[in-house]
Amino acid sequence: MFSKILIANRGEIAIRVIRAARELGIKTVAVYSQADKEALHTQMADEAVCIGPAKATDSYLNVNNILSAAIATKAEAIHPGFGFLSENSKFVTMCEELGIKFIGPSAEIMDKMGDKINARKEMIEAKVPVIPGSDGEVETVEEALVIAEEIGYPVMLKASAGGGGKGIRKVKTKEELPSLFTNAQQEAKAAFGNGAMYIEKVIYPARHIEVQILGDQHGNVIHLGERDCSLQRNNQKVLEESPSVAIGSTKRAEIGEAARRAAAHVGYENAGTIEFLYKDGEFYFMEMNTRVQVEHPVTEYVTGVDIVKEQIKIAYGDVLPYKQEEIEFRGHAIECRINAENPQFNFAPSPGKIEELFLPSGGPGLRVDSAMYQGYTIPHFYDSMIAKIIVHGENRFEALMKMQRALLEFEVEGVVTNAEFQLDLIADQSIISGDYSTAYLMENFLPNWQEKNNSK
Template sequence: MFNKILIANRGEIAVRIIRAARELGVGTVAIYSTADRDALHVHLADEAICVGPARSTESYLNMNNILSAAVATGAQAIHPGFGFLSENSKFARLCEEMNIKFIGPSAKVMDMMGDKINARAEMIKAGVPVTPGSEGEVHTTDEAVKIAEEIGYPIMLKASAGGGGKGIRKVNNVEELVPAFEAAQAEAQAAFGNGAMFIERMIFPARHIEVQILGDSQGNVIHLGERDCSLQRNNQKVLEESPSVAIGHTLRNEITAAAVKAAQHVSYENAGTIEFLLDESSGKFYFMEMNTRVQVEHPVTEFVSGVDIVKEQIRVANGNELSVKQEDVTFSGHAIECRINSENPKFNFAPSPGKITNLFLPSGGVGLRVDSAMYSGYSIPPYYDSMIAKVIVHGENRFEALMKMQRALLEFDVEGVITNVDFQLELISDPHVVAGDYDTSFLGNVFLPEYQKED
C-alpha cells in the first residue's frame, strides 16, 4: 500500500479522502491556497503545503505547483477528488510521466470518456443506447441549425468538454437556437478552453439515473446500484437518493448491466459513474455521459451497498483487486443526500460567504452522516463552490429515510452565513418528493415557482 498520498482538492471531499486514507494506514498531504490556510483539511492531514494564492487557476488548478508539492513531500499518489483537476487528462498524464499514481482512470480513458463526443461514439460501439444527436463536434450555428432540423426539436446543446452544468442549453425551436448556441459556446470556451459543442434530442422531462461502477487493473468491473439525481436546478444536482423509486427489478438489471458493459468496453479502472436519462413514458433509457471520478453523491451508494468507494479507489490505484465481487454486493434500505450550500435561495441562490459564528451539525442514531469541512469560527472564502456540507441518511425503507432527513435538517444550525437548509427541508417535505413523483422538470417548473412566491 502507498505510504503517502497527496489530496489535490479542498473542502469536504479533501476531508473525506484524508479520513479514508488514515483508516487504511496511509499518510496524507493536503494542499491549500492562501485563502484556505485555516481550512479543516489542512489541519487534519499529516502534512500541508501551500500551492498558490486564492484564485483557483493559481492554486488548485496549478498543475506544476501541485506536482512539485507531491515531489517535495514524497507522495506516491495523488487523489484529485471531484472538480478542479479530477477529470483533466493532461494532469493525469503528467502524473504518469512523473511516476506518481493518479488515483483515477488512465489519461487515455479520460480522453475517451471525458469528451462527450468521444464517449458517445464509444457507447455506440459498446451497444449502449444513446439519444439521437450529432455525430461529431459542432462549431458553427449553420451546422447546428442543419443538425437540429434532422433530429427534431426540442434539443440539448452541450459543451463537448463540459461538466458541472456549464455550456448547456435547452432549445425548443429554431428561433431560440442561434442565440442559445452562441451563449453556450462562449460559456464553454470560458470554462473549459474548448468551444466545441454537440447536439442531442432532448429527453424531457426525464429521470436522471446514474450507476456507480468500480473497476480494477485485473479487468474486474462491478456496479453498486443506481442513484436518482432528478432533482436539479440549472443542471446542478440538489438532492440524490438510492435506489430510484422509478425503477423496477427488470429495468434495474438492464440499466446496471448497460453501465457495466460501458465500463468493460473501455477497460475502466477505479471509480466512475455512468449517467443515463430515463424516459418513464416508454421505459427506455439513454446514455448521457460518464464521470471519470468520485461523485459528490457517492455516500448514498456507500450506505445502501456497504462499500467504501474512496477506500476502493485507493486500493485499486495501488494495484489491488476490488475487495468485493458482484455476487458479494447486496443492497439494503434507502439512502438520501441533501447538499447544503452557503447561498440565499430567496435571492436567486446568491452565494453567501462569511464567518461561521455558531455551528451545530445533526447527529445521533443509526444511519446519519454529515460530510463537511465546516467548524465554528471558520470563514467561508468567496472564491470556491458554495457547497459546505452534505447530509446523508439511511433507513430501512424510503419513508424512514425521508423522516430521518427531515429530522436532521431541523437540527442543522449554522449562524453567520445564509444557507439552503430551510429550502432543502421544504423540498424533502414536499408531497411530490415524499411520493417519489418527480423528474428533471419538477424543481424548476413546479417547486421553485411556488417556493419563490413565499415571503
C-alpha cells in the same frame, strides 16, 4: 500499500479522503491556498503545504505547485477529489511522467470519455442506448438544420469538450438555431480551445439516473447500483437518493448492467459514474464522470462499500474484492447538500464566520460530511457547499423521516444556509410520493416556495 498520498482538493472531500487513508494506515498531505490556512483539512492531515493565493487558478488549479508539493513531501500518489483537477488529463499525464500515481483513470480513458462525441461513439459500440442525435461532429449550421429536422425539435446543441454549462444551447425552433449554433460554437472554442459541436434530442422532463461503477487494473468491473439525481436547480444537484423510486427491479438490473458494460468496453479503471436520462420506460446514455461524485455516500450506505478506500486500493493495484453477484442493496439512502447561500435572495452565496455550530448526530444511519467547525470563516472564493447530510433507513419513508430529524437539528449561526429550504423540499407531497422529474424543482416546487415565503 502507499505510505503517503497527497490530496489535491479542499473542504469536505479532502476530509473524506484523509479519513479513508488513515483507516488504511496511509499518511496524508493536505494542500491549501492562503485563504484556507485555517481550514480543517490542513489540521487533520499529517502534513500541509501552501500552494498559492486564494484564487483557485493560483492554487488548487496550479499544477506545478501541487506537483512540487507532492515531490517535496515524497507523496507516492495524488487523490484529486472532485472538481478542480479531477478530470484534467494533462495533470494525470504529468503525474505519470513524475512517477506519481494518480488515483483515478488514465489520461487516455479520461480523454476518450471526456470528449462527448467520442464517448457517444463508444457507447454505441458497447450497445448502450444513447440519446437520438448526430452521429459525430456537426460542423455547419446547414448540417445542424438537417439533423434537427430529422430528430425533431426541441434539440440540444452541445460542445464535445463541454463542461460547466458552457457551449450548450437549447433550441426550440429552426428559426433560432443558426444564431444559437454560432454562439455555442464560439463559446466552446473560447472556453475549451475546441469548437466541435454535436446535437441531441431534448429528453425533458425525465429522471436523471446515474450508476456508480468500480473497475480495477485486472479487467474486473462492477456496478454499485443507481442514484436518482433529478432534483436540480440550474443543473446543480440539490438532493440525491438511492435507489430510484422511478425504476423497478427489472429495469434496475438492465440499467446497471448497461453501465457496467459501458465501463468494461472502454477498459475503465477506478471509480466512475455513468449518467443516464430515463423517460417512459427507456434510458439513454448522457455522459460519464471519471471521478468520485459528491453524492457517493448514498451508494456507500446502500451497498456497504467504501468507495474512497476502493479508489486508493485500485490505484495501488489491488484486485476488486467483490464480484457483481456479491453486491447487495439494502434499504434507502438520501443526501441533502447544505450550502452557505440564501434561498430567499436567489440563493446568493453567504460566506462568513461560523459563530455557532451544531451538526446532527446520534442513532444509526446518519452521517454528516463537512469541513466546518465553530469559529471557522468560510471563504468566498470557492463553491458554497459546506456540508452533506446523508441518512439511511430500512425504507424510503424511514430515510425521509430521519432526514427531517437531521435537518431540524442542524444549526449554524453566522452564515445563512439552505437547510430550511431542504426541509421544505423533503416535506413536499410530490417528493414524498417520489413523483418528480428534472423539471420539478425549478418549474413547480421553487415558484410555489418563493410565493409562499414572499407572502410571509
